[in-house]
Amino acid sequence: MNTLGERIDWAMKEKELSRKQLANVLGISTMAVGDLINNKTQKPRNLLEIAEVLDVDANWLRTGEGNTNLVALIPENEIDDDNAISFDVLDVDASAGFGSSSDVVEVVSHIKFNTDQYYELFRGMNPDPIKIVSVKGDSMSPTFENFDLLFVDTSITYYDGDGIYIFTFDDHTFVKRIQKVGRTFNAISDNKHYGTWEIDGECTIHGKVKVHQSQKLNFLA
Numbered sequence: 196m197n198t199l200g201e202r203i204d205w206a207m208k209e210k211e212l213s214r215k216q217l218a219n220v221l222g223i224s225t226m227a228v229g230d231l232i233n234n235k236t237q238k239p240r241n242l243l244e245i246a247e248v249l250d251v252d253a254n255w256l257r258t259g260e261g262n263t264n265l266v267a268l269i270p271e272n273e274i275d276d277d278n279a280i281s282f283d284v285l286d287v288d289a290s291a292g293f294g295s296s297s298d299v300v301e302v303v304s305h306i307k308f309n310t311d312q313y314y315e316l317f318r319g320m321n322p323d324p325i326k327i328v329s330v331k332g333d334s335m336s337p338t339f340e341n342f343d344l345l346f347v348d349t350s351i352t353y354y355d356g357d358g359i360y361i362f363t364f365d366d367h368t369f370v371k372r373i374q375k376v377g378r379t380f381n382a383i384s385d386n387k388h389y390g391t392w393e394i395d396g397e398c399t400i401h402g403k404v405k406v407h408q409s410q411k412l413n414f415l416a
Contacts, residue, residue, distance in 0.1 A: 200234040202256055206249035207232075220248050243304050254329075258342045281307045282346070284327045317346075320405060324350035328361065330370055330407075334384040335359075339407055345370065347402035354380065359404040364394055370404065 196202045207217060214228045221228075221244060230236045231245075239245065246253035254260065284304045306327060313322060326349050330339045338359075339345070347361050357374050364382075372383040373394070380394045 196259060198234050199237065199239075199257065200232045202251075202259060203245065203249070204232050206251050206256070210249055212249075217245075217248065221245065240304060243306065254342050254344065260340070260342045278310050279307050280310055280313045280322045281305045282322070282325055282327050284329075284344075317406065324348050324402075325405070326402065334386045334389040335370060336386045338385045339370065344408040345404045346406040346408070348405050349402040351403040352400050354400065355403055361401040361404065363399045363401065365396065368401075373400075 196205055207214075212220075214225050214232070218225045218228045221241060223241075227236070231239060242257055243253050246256045249256070282305060284306060308316070326347050328345050328347060330343050330345055331341060333341055345361070351360075354373060354375065357372065359370060360373050361368065361370050362373070363369075369382065372385065374381050374383055380398070381391050382394055383391045
């Protein structure tokens, strides 16, 4: 299953859902479902809702990577908006490989948690500055794998001690460990096949990674 459309089609068959039934649940037209299956729609804004309806993991549905199983969270449609915490999922390539330019940051979707659920899962972390981005590449493996979700504290726009940061350097956005050595700062990859390099020019820190989600939540601090 190499395409989003193939994965949606497979998941629909597993759920024994017709195009019309899926369209009715999502509140879209049957033609729109057809466009998804035929890969005419590459980046659906309702991807999380589609994954929820099909009982599959949203990361797997989007990328084909990882497990098909849905992460066991409270379904979004069962969460009262008055008792919910919502995170923006940003369309920015946080490269764990060779870097990728990102001139425009667009909110492409949201992940919503029941308030009690959030504070239980995230150990009371302040949700206000948290944004979510997806990692791309393997240079931070095994800590992060391709397409893992990173929960980033965007209030930390400065060096806040050794840790993993999202930052832009030389017009490319990276996710790397930043370590201060004397008067210099080094960008370090957890994958030993990648080298360490010095940040020897202007660097803009966008935030510090606090949590990442693959098949489970993994706390970094």
